[in-house]
Amino acid sequence: MSDQFPSSVAQLAAGLRDGEYSSVELTKAYLTRISEHDDALNSFITVCDESALAQARAADAAIAAGAANNLCGVPYANKDIFCTSDVRTSCGSKMLDNFIAPYDAGVVERLNAAGMVMLGKTNMDEFAMGSSNETSFYGRTCNPWDLSRVPGGSSGGSAAAVAASLAPIATGTDTGGSIRQPAAFCGISGLKPTYGRVSRYGMIAFASSLDQGGPMGRTAEDLALLMNVIAGFDERDSTSLEMPDEDFGRLLNKPIENARIGVPSEYFGPDLDAEIGALLERAIAEFEKLGATICEVSLPNSQLAIPAYYVIALAECSSNLSRYDGIRFGHQCENAVDLTDLYERSRAEGFGEEVKRRILVGTYALSSGYYDAYYRKAQQIRRLIKQDFVNAFDDVDFLIGPTTPDVAFTAGCHSSDPVTMYLSDIYTTAVNLAGLPALSIPAGQVSGLPVGLQLIGNYFSEAAMLGLADRYQKNSSWHLSHPSEICAGGPS
Amino acid sequence: MNWETVIGLEVHAQLSTDSKIFSGASTAFGAEPNSQACAVDLGLPGALPVVNIRAVEMAVKFGLAVNGRIASHSIFARKNYFYPDLPKGYQISQYEDPIVSGGVLPIDFDGGITDIQLTRAHLEEDAGKSAHGNVLGATGIDLNRAGTALLEIVSEPVMRSAKEAVAYLRELHQLVQYLKICDGNMEEGSFRCDANVSVRLKGDTEFGTRTEIKNLNSFRFVERAIDFEVERQIDVLTEGGSITQETRLYDTEAGETRSMRGKEDAHDYRYFPDPDLLPVHVAPEFIEDLSVQLPELPRAKRQRFVTDYELSQDDASLLTGSAETAAYFEACLAAEAVDPKALSNWIVGELFAALNEAGLKIEYCPIKPTDFSVLIERISDGTISGKMAKEVFQAMWDGEGNADEVIDARGLEQISDSAAIEAAVDEVIAENSDQVAQFRAGKEKVLGFLVGQVMKKTKGQANPKVANELMKKQLGDGE
């Protein structure tokens, strides 16, 4: 955020601690920027002017009292999938347009405890089902690099907000690429942690065995800082990993000489845009220059990731979304004549087309006579895919490749056949099936649009991955590029 | 034609956990509607289940008690269907890998022992309840019960009569209470039964089409409902009709089963492993720890009572009806070395009657076992007569003190001292010369009258046995 304030969270936090500016000033500046630019972007569903300023005042008091955490007073944008008491949590759906959660998500509790300031709740594909933010009930979010294009999804609002400097950092969730793909499309950094690192309590479920929350920001260093806040064990989530808290920034600014990086040949096939391929070759050469060892590896079942992912994700979502029945919360249709009518119309009215489509497919994949052919088969392929990674990590520490096969696409271009959009997830879904950590960082531009580089690590290797990404960013400047039309004339 | 009935039972036993199977909400019965339904029970967005260890322990105990196989890894699965009492649109249950498979429950039936084979026992969550409220045309939903831990115990279709089904159900009911995994309260729905019933011609190897009867909340209704359903099926088949596989409800007032139309439309539960829950691992040490905690089971206790205390099967069954009754009996014996048979008669007779009348369970009996055994001892040592003992028992029940205190206070001690009774006998002989003459003339029945007079004179305190002997002796002497 241009003149007055630095753009990285690390610098912002330092400035707050040193008293260069207050959290209230910082928060006001961001709120102003949101009010000036978000009409064009539509990256927020709800902006929390009052509560943000209240949090900022509390943070300033804590900082003054010397009782502040590292990120105390730093503003952030929260994906509207994390439940927040007192602020509506819509999940991008008409179904939850009137829903105010009676509790905070585990992640939100941690953000609050850290004294961070929530600027608002960001736009997203409905129930995180989409790769473009076009399925949101609240209208599509625009890509700040080119408003006619999509920001990616489902965490597209968070990505656009950070890219346009409407927030210094944001939360996202990633079920099949929903942090990494929008990060790539918007030219920011995003980390999908190891499954189980970040509590799913209060994070509205799309596909429970794949969903994972994570940070979206400008730099690897910022991601590490936010990871230190949001990651950690939560006894209310059965799948939460019971591990001691760790400092995800401990391997920043460290040499990477011993890193062995594998390049999966399957990720550089004909699906990949040639210019993106060329940019990635340059990035890989840069890692080699920084001392990493590069070698080719194979993930032979890669082409099966999309089919297996969609079967599993849609089966889980068909069941996860059954609770939206219009009885205890959420949209209820008018004048239901009987119970069936109440269910069928409340759900038909409350859910958008993509969600309904996915529920139908998921229902089919689990139904009697088809379970083995679809769901069970997908679960078997899931094991094959995980095994591919296990084998690869016998030889290398990290995998490198593209985040997406192409740059951000034009809004509406997939509307005639929604299935074609599913293919934009070809490099991201395998990681969710295996539960591995992966991140996307900017690695160049094609026709003025950002290109993302994906790093995939072994289980629990987030700190090392962030160290590697940090090393790259200290030797490149792609992460510092801002979309000009939005960014011009930032707060002063 | 000669028909054979085939019955399998599915029992839902609510486990006696303090909190729910997947949430920290209370399971106490009878709270204000929805006051014990937390975010998890309500299926609020983002709420997640976490398994209660006590529910797992209880299921394992049951598995051990019936000699079932305990799965080292059991899987929670979602059973998907829409119903207002099912907040998430799915019930978390177990499907392909239940925690207990197989097992057997021996029952006493038809003068012998029959082994009832079990299919499985699995953990699941209970649903909420519908309540017809004050709003016209609307049904109210109370989700307090939603998420209460259930153990569903499924038998093989091995029972051949309603009576046998009830015998199995009683044995199971007793077992879960002995294991302290279920309070067995059928009125409150803690122990519920669905019956799968079919009929076939004797000698057929294939089963007939079955119906499932729901909502059987007493032993009596189970028997009546099955009997009704068997008759109904036989009637239909005899008239050339066929049985529809369906769910039927037992109407307790009409005494008949009715088809539950409307809940029938094409169930396809789409079971799949619950992605919010990981497999439940039961380690050998976990099983070992629980197996040493297992109490003596009803059947073993019954047999021991017969062998050790020389009781009849019937008495042993009554005394082991509940673990608490058996414990009472044995606590009495531990306090005083009284005759087990006499003690048993008193517990099964007077004590049960008093408890019954007061509506009390034996664990709340106002007479402590140590006091009760003294009462029995005072009968056998001749301090009081059996008849007196009833008065003493009543006084003890009413809180007037222990047996000795009551006997003292009321002066009920029996006179066994010969001299004192002899005097009374002599007086009676002197005062009833007519009867004495009759006796001596061979009318022995008169003896009873004379002894009665002695009892009257001693205000009932004379030991009747001593009085009888002395009377005979005196009358004989006079000859």
Next chain:
Amino acid sequence: MSISDDEVRAMAKLARLAIEESDIPIYAEQVSHILELVGQMNDVDTTDVEPMAHPQDLVARLRPDRVTESDNRDAFQRNAPRTEDGLYLVPQVIE
């Protein structure tokens, strides 16, 4: 792999989604496309491959049997469209 209009209707009924009759063929076509996409799974032999339901081979952490929740009904029911006397209301259910 394609799915018929009737199958779409059956799935919509199972999933309790009211779908306009005119939309049924559209859903049938789109769902069929998705099924074609996932049908690629059949190209690989998965005999003897153990299905994998969770990313990591972990087992459940069990919770102690303690009551940790208190009555929060009023807060919960603020989100409910229709309640009466603490009950959630639905159109009359006839059993």
